[in-house]
Amino acid sequence: MxxxxxxxxxxxxxxxxxxxxxxxxxxxxxxxxxxxxxxxxxxxxxxxxxxxxxxxxFDSKEELFTEILRKRDEVDSAAFGPLDAEADETPDMRVAYLSLIRHNADVPGLVQLFSRLAVDAVDPQHPAHDFFVERGTLLRSTFTAALAQRQAAGTLTTSVPPETLARIFQAVADGLQIQWMLEPDVDMAGTIDALFEVLWPGGSDER
Incomplete structure (x- = not known):
């Protein structure tokens, strides 16, 4: 015993x-x-x-693939730094996010897996549903906090709520992945950096 x-x-x-x-x-x-x-x-x-x-x-193949994506986020966070919604707004978040987007272009299989599961996960019963909902919430809260700081500092228009701008960033990133899979010459990081520059001018020394 x-x-x-x-x-x-x-x-x-x-x-x-x-x-x-x-x-x-x-x-x-x-x-x-x-x-x-x-x-x-x-x-x-x-x-x-x-x-x-x-x-x-694992309970199923779908759960296996969901956990693979969760592991990918863990590895990427260690490699490129976490996008911390509680951190002070600094150029580091922009640099880390763009570095992550560039890395995605080197692992097309994982981008394909992410995009496929994102569609399947609209079903609330799918094993990946909670993963994508929670991941999206965290990403948007990070961008919302940083954009709100820019608005408070007077360096970003207040005509659009930061929560809406955060959803725009998420939509651009997810949509670009699909465009890139169809047209591999699409510069995902460059396009997202252009959006940063419109909303976040001078927010990074990286060009």
Missing amino acids: TDEAPRRRGAYAKGVAKRDEILTRALEVIAREGYRGASVKELAEAVGLSQAGLLHY
Whole structure:
């Protein structure tokens, strides 16, 4: 009896570690092979599991792909810095966001996965629904806080509420991803930077 709890904790820790390994390797496979080329079979083989063994760690294929996107955000936040809605408005947020957009152009498979799941997630029952709602809320709150500071400082028009401007940024970013997948020559980061410059002139030294 006294050994049961430590064994359960050990099994749980191993399960968490294996799940994290699966998500990390899945990011690599999808970035390399693309969304359409990354089947559950290939993802399972990448971590030395059967398809059934892989899905043992997730409720469904849809949940697996949702958690892959969640892992991507975690990795990107570590690499490019978090977009912190509570932070003071500085050029760093603009630089971090543009760096992230440029990085997306190097991982088309993950962009494809994001865009596909974003459409499927309009169904409230889809495993990715809450992920996309929460992610969008966080992104908009970040931009709303920064844009409100610009308005308070008198460097941004107050004719449009910051919440509306934040939705415009989100819509431009999401829409550009679709345009870029159809037309790979589209400069996503350059286009978003142009929007920044219209609303946020001089907000970054990066050009």
